[in-house]
Amino acid sequence: MSKTRELAIESYFQKVNFENKLVNFYKGKKILVIGGAGAIGSNLVFMLSELVGAKGTIYVLDNLSTNKLHQAIDFPNLSNVLFAKGDIKNDQDLKRFFREDIDFIFHLAAFFANQNSIDYPESSANTDIIGLIKLLDLSILSKIKKFIYASSGCSIYGSYGKMPLKEDFISMHLTTPYQINKMAGEMYCNFYHHHYGLDVVNCRFFNSFGPGEVPGQYRNVIPNFIYWSMNGIPIPITGSGNETRDFTYVLDLVQGLIKSCFSNETSGKSFNLAAGKETKIIKVKEKIDILLGIRNKVKFKSVRRWDTKKRLLASINLAKKTFGYNPIMSFDEGLSHNIDWFIENREIIDDATDFPPGMSSAIR
Numbered sequence: 001m002s003k004t005r006e007l008a009i010e011s012y013f014q015k016v017n018f019e020n021k022l023v024n025f026y027k028g029k030k031i032l033v034i035g036g037a038g039a040i041g042s043n044l045v046f047m048l049s050e051l052v053g054a055k056g057t058i059y060v061l062d063n064l065s066t067n068k069l070h071q072a073i074d075f076p077n078l079s080n081v082l083f084a085k086g087d088i089k090n091d092q093d094l095k096r097f098f099r100e101d102i103d104f105i106f107h108l109a110a111f112f113a114n115q116n117s118i119d120y121p122e123s124s125a126n127t128d129i130i131g132l133i134k135l136l137d138l139s140i141l142s143k144i145k146k147f148i149y150a151s152s153g154c155s156i157y158g159s160y161g162k163m164p165l166k167e168d169f170i171s172m173h174l175t176t177p178y179q180i181n182k183m184a185g186e187m188y189c190n191f192y193h194h195h196y197g198l199d200v201v202n203c204r205f206f207n208s209f210g211p212g213e214v215p216g217q218y219r220n221v222i223p224n225f226i227y228w229s230m231n232g233i234p235i236p237i238t239g240s241g242n243e244t245r246d247f248t249y250v251l252d253l254v255q256g257l258i259k260s261c262f263s264n265e266t267s268g269k270s271f272n273l274a275a276g277k278e279t280k281i282i283k284v285k286e287k288i289d290i291l292l293g294i295r296n297k298v299k300f301k302s303v304r305r306w307d308t309k310k311r312l313l314a315s316i317n318l319a320k321k322t323f324g325y326n327p328i329m330s331f332d333e334g335l336s337h338n339i340d341w342f343i344e345n346r347e348i349i350d351d352a353t354d355f356p357p358g359m360s361s362a363i364r
């Protein structure tokens, strides 16, 4: 694990100062993180590993499909973390873990994300719906105590939600198979809760960023902007640049996941996990320029047909009130950590990044 990442996580851990009851709750637990080699999952694995301590175990199941090298990039090498490569669509891979007497599951694996699902709609549904159903079934059979589902704000609220987006609104106006599958995922989680009593929590993430995410054709704005800027490639912006997103530092999301699993008040419910602040896309580009000491060019492109959201802003009051969610990282500090991580890991990130010729997530 790289120095910048370790320091970022350690300093976050000090600042977030989890209450004693939560720390004791996690001690010695066995936790399965599915998609634990990914951008958010790898940060979660590190934090959970601290919390469960030497007597606990973090199991990680991941098919390593998310980058060109098919490797876990900058993954924590810790004595209480057990990694096995496997696919949630494969019963044999799954059974290996469900024999381990696991307490909680954090399900973060997904066929990521919007454009990828437009290009490969069947694969997207196979992972995000069929894979999820297999996990929920096995969770019932092996009496999992809590199942945390990584849902998605952009999928649940569609294009016409009133800002800030609140949990009681849902939209039928979804524009990609990914969004449809994530919405269906929440509905399946709710079904397993109501019908079988599985203790499920739907955590709706908004635009994660931070150390751990490798750029690529199907990846998010921030890692791609940093990558292009560091390599002197003009940044393609679809639209005017005045569009906004609720960018959320990855460790704030991890904090929300950890607290939502601990709380007794979350069962069968859905919560936004976000920063609760809007940032314009053009501002992201300008801030990256300042941190890198450059003036990169912008190429404005027309808006992608599916990308109909001019603004995204979440209300985070429900998560605050219910389980004390408290995002503590400012956008600027988070971005600076993110860039430090890119600089330290530049070689491996360059090797793992996948932009096939003529294609870019930002222009299709």
Ligand SMILES: NC(=O)c1ccc[n+]([C@@H]2O[C@H](COP(=O)([O-])OP(=O)(O)OC[C@H]3O[C@@H](n4cnc5c(N)ncnc54)[C@H](O)[C@@H]3O)[C@@H](O)[C@H]2O)c1
Binding pocket: 034, 035, 036, 037, 038, 039, 040, 041, 061, 062, 063, 064, 065, 066, 086, 087, 088, 089, 107, 108, 109, 110, 111, 112, 113, 127, 131, 150, 151, 152, 153, 154, 204, 205, 206, 207, 208, 209, 220
């Ligand atoms: N990153 C965001 O901004 C964001 C926003 C909303 C929701 N989410 C959701 O949060 C979760 C984590 O996102 P992320 O950014 O860490 O994505 P990621 O792609 O970095 O991580 C997902 C991990 O799942 C693994 N995976 C994919 N298919 C699999 C399969 N069939 N079997 C086993 N492993 C598989 C991948 O190899 C990857 O390591 C996803 O469910 C995503 O839909 C993310």
